[in-house]
Amino acid sequence: MEAEVATANMTASQLYAALKRDLIDGRFAAGQKLAITALRQRYRVGLSPLREALNRLAAYGLLEQENQRGFRVPALKRAELDDIADLRRRLEGLALAQALQEGGDEWEAGLLAAFHRLKRADETPGKLEHWEQMHLQFHRHLLEPCGSAWLLRFIEQLHDQFDRYRRMAPANDTIRARLNVQHGQLVDLAMARDVPAARALLEEHIRLSHEVARGACQEDRTSVEERD
Amino acid sequence: MEAEVATANMTASQLYAALKRDLIDGRFAAGQKLAITALRQRYRVGLSPLREALNRLAAYGLLEQENQRGFRVPALKRAELDDIADLRRRLEGLALAQALQEGGDEWEAGLLAAFHRLKRADETPGKLEHWEQMHLQFHRHLLEPCGSAWLLRFIEQLHDQFDRYRRMAPANDTIRARLNVQHGQLVDLAMARDVPAARALLEEHIRLSHEVARGACQEDRTSVEERD
DNA sequence: CCATAGTAAAAAATCGATTTTTTACATCAT
DNA sequence: ATGATGTAAAAAATCGATTTTTTACTATGG
Structure with a gap:
């Protein structure tokens, strides 16, 4: 039995989830045109x-x-990534400040749990997709009690956009290690309710991720049209 | 010849625009279920x-x-309006600060023009829909050069959400007059590039609109289900 | 009399076929 | 030879019909 979330009509929603995953994972070439017939067969x-x-x-x-003329996968534009990362930094900064004020005991417990799962995933090399899940859940949980559903919605949307770039970018183990360290430090500062320090660290965390994600933008590429 | 914007497939896009307008204008009851067959006939x-x-x-x-179970018009919830207004305030504050730094001569010219059209619309009583157009365009133009496409996108989205409440709310001529005065003051402060003052005024502007919009929330209403 | 199961009507979601629009190609005129 | 125009193939968008799911009603058993 699948653990489907089942919002609205099933096939369309399953498909939405599957396509979203594939888009963020970079399983379609950026700039590629999506042929309806081909997708019909693929899924x-x-x-x-x-x-x-x-x-x-x-x-x-x-x-x-x-x-x-149908649907097209957006191109990866450096200027847009910079915009997305900048905004992520500002919005997550806002959300974190509020989350540290609002979050209660249950949140602290959940944060430790989420961090533990992330750390375990770090140590397991093969399961990249599982790490992505844990990483997303950790960041989600961190900001969750901020009190603004719309702010969280926008942050999630930006995160999805950002991840499309990050996952296309070549791996950078040096920065990756530093990012992993920051997760633990974030937990400590969050528990200590040190708003300025936590906020500064989160913003630095996003800046560093941004550096990695930039690897996805070969701006000198001469407009790729098709693939397959 | 109609001046249709014509993005993507025509009927679906026209319909999207028409439905969006009708939803924001409050032509469907909040909480109402939208029957597909009925909509098919209506449009x-x-x-x-x-x-x-x-x-x-x-x-x-x-x-x-x-x-x-199909589609439903979201209920008007006081807590959500507060969230939307708060976030509008913060995001538009950010955007304005940047817009005042980035906006050039052409922007200043356009801002004066947009304000002039808004003022004329203020003085014309019957054309409410026209005033709404001019008002939206004025606020759009004010923030436009902020440099972040995603920030503008979110602001637009929040504005649409907010307007659904505002248009449902009973008219308040006292506050309305004060809001109109603020538009002129905003132009002056924007031209003077007085970031802190302009920002404070815009935030106050949104706070005041928020007060009006709150009239749409009769939280004590006993869950209206159907209409028609 | 109330609750539960079964059934019929209504609504939403999906399908395959048709229509419209775009794109690629070939022909003709300059 | 080049550019414009018309035509055929391909793709997307829309339609009406079918299938599935939900809801309201009724009958039956406790």
């Missing part, structure tokens, strides 16, 4: 749920929808 | 474009999509 689904999923993704910003 | 369209438009609106946050 073994009918037209209606497919089109509904694509429309949702376009509204979310993970796809571009052109005049009468 | 004289087929199923596919309708469902695509509804899916986009749900992804945007102007509709809720329930398990296998």
